[in-house]
Structure formats: C-alpha cells, structure tokens
Amino acid sequence: MEQKDTYNTILSPSEETLFKDRNSKFFGYAFPVTTEEEVKEHIDALKKQHYQARHWCYAYVLGKEYEQYRANDDGEPSNSAGAPIYGQLQSFDVTNVLVVVVRYFGGTKLGVGGLINAYRTGAQLALENARIVKKTIDIPFSVQFEYPLLNKAMRLINDHKVTIIEQKMEMDCVFHLAIRRKESEKVIEAFNEVYGINLLKDE
Structure with missing residues (x-):
C-alpha cells in the first residue's frame, strides 16, 4: 500500500451555520486546530458566546496522519451527538479540525434518531461552509x-x-x-x- 503523503484541513474558521428542527436550534462551527489546548479555547469561547445554550457537542481530529480524535456528547444521549459530528469529519476526510454544534433546546424532544440527524446536519453545514485545502x-x-x-x-x-x-x-x-x-x-x-x-x- 502506498504511504499517504497528503492530508486535508481548513486554514480559517467557518462562518456560523444554523439548522433548526422542531424549535431546537443547532449552530455549527468548524475551526482549524493542532492541539487539545486550542480545542478547549474554542469550546470555552463558544460557551461564553452561547451561555444560554443547553449543549456544546463536538468532535475533532488531530495529526497529519489523522491519529488523534475525540467525540463528546456533552450531556446528550450516548452517541447521539459527538459520533455523528465525528462521522462528518471522516466523511469530509479532514484533520486538524474541530467541529462544534451548539444546541438551544426548543421544548420538544427530538429522540435519538432526530438528534443524530440534527448533529450530523449541523456538522455537515459547518464543514461545507469551511474552505478545505490539501496539504502535503x-x-x-x-x-x-x-x-x-x-x-x-x-x-x-x-x-x-x-x-x-x-x-x-x-x-x-x-x-x-x-x-x-x-x-x-x-x-x-x-x-x-x-x-x-x-x-x-x-x-
């Protein structure tokens, strides 16, 4: 197998995106990151910006070889938020990228299927809004x-x-x-x- 010598990433944060489902709002963001410290800084900043939100769910991939990753449901049912966000990072084949989807609860429960769809869509919109570049x-x-x-x-x-x-x-x-x-x-x-x-x- 030929050794991979390119990777895809983003160079600047994406514009904020919004997905709505039954009055719940899901704001999506993609950020270029290279360390867990940077991940924490972006999440802390979003928690200040969206202090009335209910959940700040995220996933990230780090390393030119895509070797480090994490997904966090932040209080949503297990695997209903972080995993679908991480799935989009894989789908877009990017690394050194953090995607955060911030949820404002709209009063109606969406169920696990609804949550998976909403977080996946939120992450997809954020990544579609980011400029992805190939690096060697x-x-x-x-x-x-x-x-x-x-x-x-x-x-x-x-x-x-x-x-x-x-x-x-x-x-x-x-x-x-x-x-x-x-x-x-x-x-x-x-x-x-x-x-x-x-x-x-x-x-």
Whole structure:
C-alpha cells in the first residue's frame, strides 16, 4: 500500500451555520486546530458566546496522519451527538479540525434518531461552509556544505522543488529543508551523492 503523503484541513474558521428542527436550534462551527489546548479555547469561547445554550457537542481530529480524535456528547444521549459530528469529519476526510454544534433546546424532544440527524446536519453545514485545502506531509532534513558548493546545492533544491525552512550561509553553509514524503528517499539520496554535501541528522 502506498504511504499517504497528503492530508486535508481548513486554514480559517467557518462562518456560523444554523439548522433548526422542531424549535431546537443547532449552530455549527468548524475551526482549524493542532492541539487539545486550542480545542478547549474554542469550546470555552463558544460557551461564553452561547451561555444560554443547553449543549456544546463536538468532535475533532488531530495529526497529519489523522491519529488523534475525540467525540463528546456533552450531556446528550450516548452517541447521539459527538459520533455523528465525528462521522462528518471522516466523511469530509479532514484533520486538524474541530467541529462544534451548539444546541438551544426548543421544548420538544427530538429522540435519538432526530438528534443524530440534527448533529450530523449541523456538522455537515459547518464543514461545507469551511474552505478545505490539501496539504502535503513533508519530511525534514538538513545539509551542510562549504560555500563553493552553494550553486550545486541550490540546483538540487530547485530541481527537486525542495522547501527551504531555514538557511545559514557562511563559509560553512547549513540548510534546513523539507521534501514531500513520497519524494524524500530519492531526493535525500540525490544530495547524498554530491561529494562535499553532508546530510545532518535532524534533532
């Protein structure tokens, strides 16, 4: 199986969306996040903004490999809120994203089926309203060489579309670089083959 080297995410929060069912209101939000701390900050902010709401249900996925996720029903019946929201994150195939659906109770119980549909729709609207972008998973590496080899190194960097993260150009040059995972072995080998360009172990 080919190793995945791209992931989908959003770069900015979505506009607020609203779904109504039998007088209950479900406000949907999608936020770009990379840590659980950021997740908590967004939820705390929404609790202040919607202090009269009844439930702030959410799900998130973190990590370029989609490795960390959580769903929270926040007092709704088990799996009636967090799970359908998480299902939409999977459906849209996004990571480093938090989706929160805030519910104002309208006086009529919706039943578990109604809740699942409402939270799923709330999450779907939030994600449809967000701009999803594809990013590559990049492998970092560093090279060191004497200044006279700079042209050779730059040619390799340009030919292979390597990203320069940081560079120190003195008599002894050090470049911190990144290359898309799929290309990494081939490109690192190309640098390795040039006499005088040394690969450094990334800390």
